[in-house]
Amino acid sequence: MTTTAVRQGGVRLTQYAQGGGCACKIPPGELEEVVAGLTGGAPRTELAGDLIVGLDSGDDAAVVRLPGGAGGRAVVVTADFFTPVVDDPYDWGRIAAANALSDVYAMGGSPLVATNLLAWPRGTLPLDLAREVLRGGLDVAGEAGCHVAGGHSVDDPEPKYGMAVTGVADPERLLRNDAGRAGVPLSLTKPLGLGVLNNRHKATGEVFAEAVETMVALNRDAAAAALAAGAVCATDVTGFGLLGHLYKLARASGVTAVVDAAAVPLLDGAREAVRDGYVSGGTRRNLGWVAPHTDFGRTDEPARLLLADAQTSGGLLVAGEVPGAPVVGELVPEGEHRLVVR
Known part of the structure:
Protein backbone atom coordinates (compact mmCIF):
# COMPACT_ATOMS: atom_id res chain seq x y z
CA MET A 1 0.00 0.00 0.00
CA THR A 2 1.29 3.46 -0.85
CA THR A 3 0.32 6.91 0.30
CA THR A 4 1.30 10.44 -0.69
CA ALA A 5 4.90 11.35 0.07
CA VAL A 6 5.55 12.69 3.58
CA ARG A 7 7.44 15.97 3.69
CA GLN A 8 8.52 18.16 6.56
CA GLY A 9 8.59 21.77 5.37
CA GLY A 10 9.00 20.59 1.78
CA VAL A 11 12.21 18.70 2.61
CA ARG A 12 12.80 15.20 1.21
CA LEU A 13 15.66 13.79 3.27
CA THR A 14 16.40 10.94 0.86
CA GLN A 15 17.48 13.49 -1.76
CA TYR A 16 20.40 14.55 0.45
CA ALA A 17 22.03 11.12 0.43
CA GLN A 18 23.99 9.28 -2.25
CA GLY A 19 22.79 5.91 -0.97
CA GLY A 20 19.94 5.00 1.32
CA GLY A 21 19.73 2.99 4.54
CA CYS A 22 21.78 -0.19 4.76
CA ALA A 23 22.19 -0.15 0.97
CA CYS A 24 24.90 2.48 1.54
CA LYS A 25 27.16 -0.07 3.24
CA ILE A 26 30.61 -0.78 1.82
CA PRO A 27 30.18 -3.92 -0.34
CA PRO A 28 30.81 -7.12 1.67
CA GLY A 29 33.69 -8.37 -0.49
CA GLU A 30 35.53 -5.05 -0.29
CA LEU A 31 34.90 -4.79 3.45
CA GLU A 32 36.32 -8.25 4.11
CA GLU A 33 39.52 -7.27 2.30
CA VAL A 34 39.84 -4.12 4.42
CA VAL A 35 39.42 -5.86 7.78
CA ALA A 36 41.33 -9.05 6.92
CA GLY A 37 43.76 -9.80 9.75
CA LEU A 38 42.45 -7.02 12.00
CA THR A 39 41.36 -9.28 14.82
CA GLY A 40 42.15 -9.52 18.52
CA GLY A 41 43.19 -5.97 19.38
CA ALA A 42 45.10 -4.99 22.49
CA PRO A 43 46.40 -7.64 24.92
CA ARG A 44 43.66 -8.80 27.26
CA THR A 45 43.66 -7.72 30.90
CA GLU A 46 41.87 -9.42 33.76
CA LEU A 47 39.28 -6.65 33.90
CA ALA A 48 38.58 -6.83 30.16
CA GLY A 49 37.21 -10.37 30.30
CA ASP A 50 37.23 -12.85 27.39
CA LEU A 51 36.28 -11.82 23.87
CA ILE A 52 33.73 -14.50 22.93
CA VAL A 53 32.64 -13.09 19.57
CA GLY A 54 34.89 -10.74 17.63
CA LEU A 55 35.61 -10.01 13.99
CA ASP A 56 36.54 -13.53 12.91
CA SER A 57 33.13 -14.69 11.59
CA GLY A 58 31.68 -11.27 10.77
CA ASP A 59 28.91 -11.67 13.33
CA ASP A 60 26.35 -8.99 14.18
CA ALA A 61 27.99 -7.65 17.37
CA ALA A 62 30.98 -8.13 19.63
CA VAL A 63 30.50 -10.14 22.82
CA VAL A 64 32.78 -10.04 25.88
CA ARG A 65 32.35 -12.38 28.85
CA LEU A 66 32.61 -10.44 32.10
CA PRO A 67 34.91 -11.80 34.81
CA GLY A 68 33.12 -14.26 37.07
CA GLY A 69 33.15 -17.57 35.22
CA ALA A 70 30.54 -19.37 33.14
CA GLY A 71 27.73 -18.20 35.39
CA GLY A 72 28.50 -14.52 34.69
CA ARG A 73 27.13 -12.13 32.13
CA ALA A 74 28.41 -11.07 28.75
CA VAL A 75 28.43 -7.57 27.31
CA VAL A 76 27.16 -7.15 23.72
CA VAL A 77 28.43 -4.11 21.81
CA THR A 78 27.52 -2.77 18.37
CA ALA A 79 27.22 0.43 16.33
CA ASP A 80 25.12 1.10 13.25
CA PHE A 81 24.24 4.26 11.32
CA PHE A 82 23.22 5.17 7.79
CA THR A 83 21.88 7.82 5.44
CA PRO A 84 18.13 8.58 5.20
CA VAL A 85 16.04 5.67 4.00
CA VAL A 86 12.75 7.58 4.13
CA ASP A 87 11.86 11.26 3.85
CA ASP A 88 10.04 11.56 7.18
CA PRO A 89 12.68 12.43 9.84
CA TYR A 90 10.81 10.86 12.74
CA ASP A 91 10.37 7.58 10.85
CA TRP A 92 14.02 7.63 9.81
CA GLY A 93 15.03 7.95 13.46
CA ARG A 94 12.76 5.07 14.46
CA ILE A 95 14.08 2.86 11.67
CA ALA A 96 17.74 3.60 12.41
CA ALA A 97 17.28 2.88 16.11
CA ALA A 98 15.44 -0.39 15.49
CA ALA A 114 22.56 3.52 23.54
CA THR A 115 24.31 6.70 22.44
CA ASN A 116 23.28 8.66 19.35
CA LEU A 117 25.50 8.98 16.27
CA LEU A 118 24.42 11.99 14.21
CA ALA A 119 25.93 13.64 11.14
CA TRP A 120 24.03 16.72 9.96
CA PRO A 121 24.48 19.37 7.24
CA ARG A 122 23.66 22.22 9.62
CA GLY A 123 24.02 24.85 6.92
CA THR A 124 21.60 23.05 4.59
CA LEU A 125 18.95 21.28 6.63
CA PRO A 126 17.03 22.79 9.58
CA LEU A 127 18.08 21.53 12.99
CA ASP A 128 14.44 20.98 13.94
CA LEU A 129 14.49 18.06 11.48
CA ALA A 130 17.50 16.63 13.34
CA ARG A 131 15.49 16.90 16.54
CA GLU A 132 12.72 14.84 14.93
CA VAL A 133 15.25 12.18 13.93
CA LEU A 134 16.56 11.99 17.49
CA ARG A 135 13.01 11.90 18.87
CA GLY A 136 12.24 8.89 16.67
CA GLY A 137 15.32 7.08 17.91
CA LEU A 138 14.47 7.90 21.52
CA ASP A 139 10.93 6.55 21.17
CA VAL A 140 12.03 3.21 19.72
CA ALA A 141 14.77 2.83 22.32
CA GLY A 142 12.16 3.51 24.98
CA GLU A 143 9.97 0.76 23.50
CA ALA A 144 12.97 -1.56 23.80
CA GLY A 145 13.57 -0.57 27.43
CA CYS A 146 16.96 0.84 26.44
CA HIS A 147 18.39 4.06 27.91
CA VAL A 148 19.63 6.75 25.51
CA ALA A 149 22.43 8.78 27.07
CA GLY A 150 23.93 11.44 24.85
CA GLY A 151 26.07 10.62 21.86
CA HIS A 152 28.19 12.35 19.26
CA SER A 153 27.38 14.72 16.39
CA VAL A 154 29.34 16.20 13.50
CA ASP A 155 28.67 18.75 10.79
CA ASP A 156 28.59 16.69 7.59
CA PRO A 157 27.39 17.41 4.02
CA GLU A 158 25.34 14.19 4.09
CA PRO A 159 22.89 13.39 6.92
CA LYS A 160 23.49 10.16 8.80
CA TYR A 161 22.00 8.74 11.98
CA GLY A 162 22.25 5.65 14.11
CA MET A 163 23.28 4.40 17.53
CA ALA A 164 26.06 2.70 19.41
CA VAL A 165 24.34 0.12 21.63
CA THR A 166 25.51 -1.85 24.65
CA GLY A 167 23.54 -4.84 25.88
CA VAL A 168 23.87 -7.95 27.99
CA ALA A 169 23.47 -11.63 27.25
CA ASP A 170 23.91 -15.04 28.82
CA PRO A 171 27.28 -16.19 27.43
CA GLU A 172 26.02 -19.77 27.39
CA ARG A 173 22.88 -18.88 25.38
CA LEU A 174 24.07 -16.77 22.48
CA LEU A 175 22.78 -16.70 18.92
CA ARG A 176 25.93 -16.90 16.77
CA ASN A 177 26.41 -17.04 13.02
CA ASP A 178 29.04 -19.81 13.32
CA ALA A 179 26.87 -22.26 15.28
CA GLY A 180 24.72 -23.60 12.44
CA ARG A 181 24.48 -27.38 12.06
CA ALA A 182 23.30 -29.56 9.17
CA GLY A 183 19.73 -30.84 9.43
CA VAL A 184 18.32 -27.63 10.94
CA PRO A 185 15.58 -25.58 9.20
CA LEU A 186 15.95 -21.86 8.44
CA SER A 187 13.28 -19.42 9.65
CA LEU A 188 12.88 -15.78 8.54
CA THR A 189 11.02 -13.38 10.83
CA LYS A 190 10.36 -10.42 8.46
CA PRO A 191 9.49 -10.32 4.76
CA LEU A 192 11.97 -9.16 2.11
CA GLY A 193 11.63 -6.25 -0.30
CA LEU A 194 12.57 -3.32 1.92
CA GLY A 195 15.45 -2.31 -0.32
CA VAL A 196 13.56 -2.05 -3.58
CA LEU A 197 10.60 -0.32 -1.92
CA ASN A 198 12.89 2.20 -0.23
CA ASN A 199 14.61 2.80 -3.56
CA ARG A 200 11.24 3.43 -5.19
CA HIS A 201 10.34 5.81 -2.35
CA LYS A 202 13.55 7.76 -2.91
CA ALA A 203 12.91 8.02 -6.66
CA THR A 204 9.18 8.80 -6.62
CA GLY A 205 8.19 9.98 -3.14
CA GLU A 206 5.68 7.13 -2.74
CA VAL A 207 5.37 6.03 0.88
CA PHE A 208 5.03 2.33 1.65
CA ALA A 209 3.39 2.13 5.06
CA GLU A 210 3.87 -1.64 5.40
CA ALA A 211 7.59 -1.27 4.72
CA VAL A 212 7.94 1.49 7.34
CA GLU A 213 6.12 -0.55 9.98
CA THR A 214 8.27 -3.57 9.15
CA MET A 215 11.47 -1.56 9.58
CA VAL A 216 10.47 0.05 12.90
CA ALA A 217 9.38 -3.29 14.40
CA LEU A 218 11.87 -4.53 17.00
CA ASN A 219 13.42 -7.99 16.65
CA ARG A 220 13.07 -8.45 20.41
CA ASP A 221 10.20 -10.93 20.35
CA ALA A 222 11.72 -12.90 17.48
CA ALA A 223 14.99 -13.28 19.38
CA ALA A 224 13.19 -14.35 22.54
CA ALA A 225 11.18 -16.91 20.59
CA ALA A 226 14.33 -18.27 18.94
CA LEU A 227 16.08 -18.68 22.29
CA ALA A 228 12.99 -20.28 23.83
CA ALA A 229 12.93 -22.77 20.94
CA GLY A 230 16.53 -23.74 21.66
CA ALA A 231 18.18 -21.97 18.71
CA VAL A 232 21.89 -21.24 18.96
CA CYS A 233 22.51 -19.77 15.49
CA ALA A 234 21.05 -16.63 13.90
CA THR A 235 21.87 -13.39 12.11
CA ASP A 236 19.84 -10.37 11.14
CA VAL A 237 19.16 -9.59 7.48
CA THR A 238 20.31 -6.08 6.60
CA GLY A 239 22.52 -4.49 3.97
CA PHE A 240 24.06 -7.66 2.51
CA GLY A 241 20.64 -9.14 1.76
CA LEU A 242 19.28 -12.54 2.72
CA LEU A 243 21.80 -14.37 0.54
CA GLY A 244 24.76 -12.32 1.72
CA HIS A 245 24.07 -12.81 5.41
CA LEU A 246 23.17 -16.47 4.86
CA TYR A 247 26.41 -16.99 2.95
CA LYS A 248 28.38 -15.61 5.91
CA LEU A 249 26.44 -17.89 8.29
CA ALA A 250 26.93 -21.00 6.15
CA ARG A 251 30.63 -20.28 5.62
CA ALA A 252 31.27 -19.63 9.32
CA SER A 253 29.34 -22.80 10.29
CA GLY A 254 30.93 -25.06 7.67
CA VAL A 255 27.61 -26.06 6.07
CA THR A 256 25.62 -25.46 2.89
CA ALA A 257 22.39 -23.48 3.06
CA VAL A 258 19.44 -24.43 0.84
CA VAL A 259 16.83 -21.71 0.22
CA ASP A 260 13.29 -22.42 -0.98
CA ALA A 261 12.70 -19.21 -2.97
CA ALA A 262 8.94 -19.76 -3.15
CA ALA A 263 8.71 -19.92 0.65
CA VAL A 264 10.44 -16.57 1.27
CA PRO A 265 7.85 -13.92 2.27
CA LEU A 266 7.81 -10.63 0.34
CA LEU A 267 6.31 -7.24 1.08
CA ASP A 268 3.44 -6.06 -1.11
CA GLY A 269 4.83 -4.23 -4.12
CA ALA A 270 8.31 -5.74 -3.92
CA ARG A 271 8.03 -7.77 -7.12
CA GLU A 272 6.61 -4.77 -8.98
CA ALA A 273 9.47 -2.57 -7.73
CA VAL A 274 12.01 -5.01 -9.17
CA ARG A 275 10.04 -5.24 -12.41
CA ASP A 276 10.06 -1.45 -12.69
CA GLY A 277 13.82 -1.23 -12.13
CA TYR A 278 14.05 0.13 -8.58
CA VAL A 279 17.06 -2.02 -7.68
CA SER A 280 19.94 -0.40 -5.79
CA GLY A 281 23.59 -0.77 -6.68
CA GLY A 282 24.08 -2.34 -3.24
CA THR A 283 21.65 -5.13 -4.09
CA ARG A 284 23.42 -5.85 -7.39
CA ARG A 285 26.78 -5.93 -5.60
CA ASN A 286 25.35 -8.36 -3.03
CA LEU A 287 24.25 -10.68 -5.82
CA GLY A 288 27.61 -10.42 -7.53
CA TRP A 289 29.37 -11.34 -4.28
CA VAL A 290 27.42 -14.52 -3.59
CA ALA A 291 26.93 -15.67 -7.19
CA PRO A 292 30.24 -17.61 -7.45
CA HIS A 293 29.27 -19.59 -4.34
CA THR A 294 25.62 -20.22 -5.25
CA ASP A 295 23.77 -22.81 -7.31
CA PHE A 296 20.72 -20.84 -8.50
CA GLY A 297 19.23 -23.66 -10.54
CA ARG A 298 16.32 -22.26 -12.56
CA THR A 299 15.75 -19.25 -10.29
CA ASP A 300 15.13 -16.20 -12.50
CA GLU A 301 16.85 -12.82 -12.20
CA PRO A 302 14.03 -10.96 -10.38
CA ALA A 303 13.89 -13.65 -7.69
CA ARG A 304 17.68 -13.57 -7.32
CA LEU A 305 17.62 -9.80 -6.90
CA LEU A 306 14.95 -10.01 -4.19
CA LEU A 307 16.92 -12.66 -2.32
CA ALA A 308 19.96 -10.35 -2.48
CA ASP A 309 17.94 -7.17 -1.81
CA ALA A 310 19.75 -4.83 0.60
CA GLN A 311 17.43 -4.69 3.61
CA THR A 312 17.27 -1.98 6.25
CA SER A 313 16.20 -3.15 9.71
CA GLY A 314 15.20 -6.56 8.35
CA GLY A 315 14.24 -9.63 10.33
CA LEU A 316 16.20 -12.42 11.97
CA LEU A 317 17.34 -15.44 9.98
CA VAL A 318 17.35 -18.26 12.51
CA ALA A 319 18.77 -21.75 12.22
CA GLY A 320 15.79 -23.45 13.84
CA GLU A 321 12.01 -23.25 13.89
CA VAL A 322 10.58 -20.03 15.31
CA PRO A 323 6.84 -19.98 16.12
CA GLY A 324 4.99 -17.78 13.64
CA ALA A 325 7.93 -17.43 11.24
CA PRO A 326 7.99 -19.23 7.89
CA VAL A 327 10.61 -21.88 7.21
CA VAL A 328 12.50 -20.73 4.12
CA GLY A 329 15.13 -23.44 3.80
CA GLU A 330 17.52 -25.67 5.69
CA LEU A 331 21.16 -26.26 6.49
CA VAL A 332 22.70 -29.40 4.97
CA PRO A 333 26.18 -30.94 4.98
CA GLU A 334 28.82 -28.91 3.15
CA GLY A 335 28.65 -29.47 -0.61
CA GLU A 336 30.01 -28.04 -3.85
CA HIS A 337 28.26 -24.71 -3.29
CA ARG A 338 27.85 -22.75 -0.07
CA LEU A 339 24.32 -21.69 -1.11
CA VAL A 340 21.67 -23.53 -3.13
CA VAL A 341 18.47 -21.80 -4.28
CA ARG A 342 15.65 -23.99 -5.53
Missing part, protein backbone atom coordinates in the same frame (compact mmCIF):
# COMPACT_ATOMS: atom_id res chain seq x y z
CA ASN A 99 18.20 -1.39 13.08
CA ALA A 100 20.98 -0.69 15.59
CA LEU A 101 19.16 -2.48 18.42
CA SER A 102 18.67 -5.47 16.12
CA ASP A 103 22.35 -6.38 16.30
CA VAL A 104 22.01 -7.00 20.04
CA TYR A 105 18.86 -9.08 19.57
CA ALA A 106 20.56 -11.04 16.78
CA MET A 107 23.16 -12.18 19.31
CA GLY A 108 20.49 -13.24 21.81
CA GLY A 109 21.05 -10.22 24.02
CA SER A 110 19.00 -7.40 25.56
CA PRO A 111 19.97 -3.74 24.97
CA LEU A 112 20.75 -1.61 28.04
CA VAL A 113 22.03 1.76 26.85
